[in-house]
Amino acid sequence: MNDRxxxxxxxxxxxxxxxxxxxxxxxxxxxxxxxxxxxxxxxxSGLMSGSEPVRHAMDLAKANPDVRAAFGEPLETGMGFQGSLTTNNDSGEADLSLPIKGPKGSGRIYVKGTREADRWSYRLIEVAIDGSERRIDLLGADAAPDAAPEAASPERSAPDESTPEEESDPEAPAEESAAA
Structure with a gap:
């Protein structure tokens, strides 16, 4: 019947x-x-988090009491690094925005710096807290010990230089008054 x-x-x-x-x-x-x-x-993100500017900024943030109070502990970097990090031999530039988070909140660390002769120097490292206009300057505490000796040395040299002049000035009028 059906042949199919x-x-x-x-x-x-x-x-x-x-x-x-x-x-x-x-x-x-x-x-x-x-x-x-x-x-x-x-x-x-792994490459960026291992870089010296990121490690330095995170160390400063973890050591800062204002950051610990705002974010809690432990403080961690999040995903989504933004910016640029370029190095060429022993020089380079960093302009980064790093997400950070803790149990109490989240925010970003902004890092700007340059590397010359294999040493990093930073113009800006600050923390911005999400949902707030407040920013925490992390270089203020770090730069103070470096600035103190430099500020102290000119103060030390200035009295040393002025001391002979002060000694000669009082002696000169005394000699003048003695001669008169």
């Missing part, structure tokens, strides 16, 4: 298998791409 043989599995199910198979391949490709992008971001 029964179609196989693909012949019976191709109408749903082809779109589902194509969508599965596209979904797998999208997940693989997202994974690669995620690993790239994690890798860049």
């Amino acid at each position: 043989p029964n179609p196989g599995w693909f012949g019976r199910n191709w109408k749903w298998f082809v779109p589902t198979g194509c969508l599965s391949v596209l979904l797998f490709a999208a997940l693989a791409l997202a994974g690669l992008i995620g690993l790239g971001i994690k890798g860049v």
Whole structure:
């Protein structure tokens, strides 16, 4: 009667298998791409978090009592570093914005500095607290010990230089008055 043989599995199910198979391949490709992008971001963040400007800024933030009071402990860096960090041999530039978080809140650390002769010097390291206009200057405490000896040396040299002049000035009028 019916001379046509029964179609196989693909012949019976191709109408749903082809779109589902194509969508599965596209979904797998999208997940693989997202994974690669995620690993790239994690890798860049890992490289940045290991850099000297980031380590220095985090050490200053962890040691600052105002930062500890605002964020709590432990203080950690988050994902999403922004800015640039370039080095060439023993020179470089850093202009970074680092996310930080603690149990009490989150914010960002802003770092600007230059590297010359393999030494970093910073123009700005400050913490901005999310949801507040308040900023905490981290260089104020760090720069004070460096500035104190420099400020003390001119003060020391100034009295040493002025002392002979003061001694000669009082002696000169005394000699003048003695001669008169």
